[in-house]
Structures are given as structure tokens and as C-alpha cells.
Amino acid sequence: EPEVTQTPSHQVTQMGQEVILRCVPISNHLYFYWYRQILGQKVEFLVSFYNNEISEKSEIFDDQFSVERPDGSNFTLKIRSTKLEDSAMYFCANRVRETQYFGPGTRLLVL
Amino acid sequence: AQSVAQPEDQVNVAEGNPLTVKCTYSVSGNPYLFWYVQYPNRGLQFLLKYITGDNLVKGSYGFEAEFNKSQTSFHLKKPSALVSDSALYFCAVRVNTGGFKTIFGAGTRLFVKA
Numbered sequence A: 001e002p003e004v005t006q007t008p009s010h011q012v013t014q015m016g017q018e019v020i021l022r023c024v025p026i027s028n029h030l031y032f033y034w035y036r037q038i039l040g041q042k043v044e045f046l047v048s049f050y051n052n053e054i055s056e057k058s059e060i061f062d063d064q065f066s067v068e069r070p071d072g073s074n075f076t077l078k079i080r081s082t083k084l085e086d087s088a089m090y091f092c093a094n095r096v097r098e099t100q101y102f103g104p105g106t107r108l109l110v111l
Numbered sequence B: 001a002q003s004v005a006q007p008e009d010q011v012n013v014a015e016g017n018p019l020t021v022k023c024t025y026s027v028s029g030n031p032y033l034f035w036y037v038q039y040p041n042r043g044l045q046f047l048l049k050y051i052t053g054d055n056l057v058k059g060s061y062g063f064e065a066e067f068n069k070s071q072t073s074f075h076l077k078k079p080s081a082l083v084s085d086s087a088l089y090f091c092a093v094r095v096n097t098g099g100f101k102t103i104f105g106a107g108t109r110l111f112v113k114a
Helices: none
Strands: A005-007 A010-013 A019-024 A031-037 A043-050 A053-057 A065-068 A075-079 A088-096 A099-102 A106-110 B003-005 B010-014 B019-021 B024-026 B032-038 B044-050 B056-058 B064-068 B073-078 B087-094 B102-104 B108-113
Touching: A005 A088, A010 A019, A019 A088, A019 A106, A043 A065, A043 A075, A043 B102, A075 A088, A099 B032, A099 B044, B003 B087, B003 B102, B010 B019, B019 B108, B024 B073, B032 B064, B032 B073, B044 B056, B044 B064, B073 B087
Parallel strands: A010 A106, B010 B108
Antiparallel strands: A005 A019, A019 A075, A031 A043, A031 A088, A043 A053, A065 A075, A088 A099, A088 A106, B003 B024, B019 B073, B032 B044, B032 B087, B056 B064, B064 B073, B087 B102, B087 B108
């Protein structure tokens, strides 16, 4: 299975702080996604990104969130001012043909 | 609205017995259907998919799933369960929006007892 990697594996932050979650996608595949999973709940779509542009976003993905490809390979999700309810697992995914392959996730805890 | 339903929160089965994890969907157009598995503190691992062709699709670790268009179902099956199959299973459908996002069911926790 193609491998997507994410860093950090865990992050603890104070409410109101900015966090940046990083994803290294599968080489040469240009569709990227971010999802989150609040503990014990379903996996929710946040945003899709293609060719350096957001192609779709959910209602969760408000102005506090942003995505970038800062260096042409890594793919980041930034939360500008974290809230308690942002605590969740965040997964990035890369689409290879019709299948999305997920990274191992970053567990974010906002205190 | 496009959605995926997994009617069972939990499925219990004895090792060696067949298992079924149920999934129904509601999408416009032809569905692209997926099963993923999540082990504790791990990411989502792709198991199998249905795009077109044979209604019975085979995937990783001996799992298979049957696409039934008339019942709008895509149940996950395995002829003989292993204790190591115990995990959280998600059914998912790709929706034909601009970003081709995936919508997930709520998940079904599978317990396989030795």
C-alpha cells in the first residue's frame, strides 16, 4: 500500500495557540485531503486540495483553518487559534487513482 | 443527501466463524464504495473497493465485500474470522463533488473472541 506519513504523531497545545500539522504525500499524486476524527466519533471530511488550490471544503473548515504546500512536497494544515473542540485525530490522505490512502494521523490535544 | 449507514455499532463473532459487517449507502449516480479498517491508535488502512465490474470484490487479509445495487448495500465479509481481525471498520463512499471527498459511516467495532 502506498505510504503517506504525518508529523508530529502527537501534539499538545494551549487553547488559542497556532498549530501546524504536516503530511508527506505519495510522490507525484496531486489530490490531497484532510479529515478529522474526534475521539469515538466518525471520520469527517475537512478539505480537499488539488494543484495548489482548495477544491472543496466542509463547514468545519472555517477561517481558523488553512492548507498549504509550502515547499512543493509537504502538505500542511494550520489551525490559527485552537479551541478545545479542535482536539481530535487529524488524518491526511492522498488519492491514487480512485483510492484515498491515509496517513497514520496526528493526535491533537488542546488544553 | 449522500450518506453511508453502518447499522451495527458492534459485531461479535467467534474465531473461525464467518463474519459480516453491514453497510448501506445513498448516493446519486454510480457509487464508488470502500472499506477501511482502523486498529487502535492507528490510521485508516484501505481494505477494498468497488468501482465497477463484479459485484463481489476481494481485498486484503481475506476480506471481501458484495455490492448489491438493488439493496444499496456493500457488506463486508470474511469466511473465517481471526482474533487479529478485531478492529474498527468503516464503510465509505466517494461523492462526485468537485473535490471527490469521501463520506464515512460511523464505524462498526468488530470483536473476535478466541
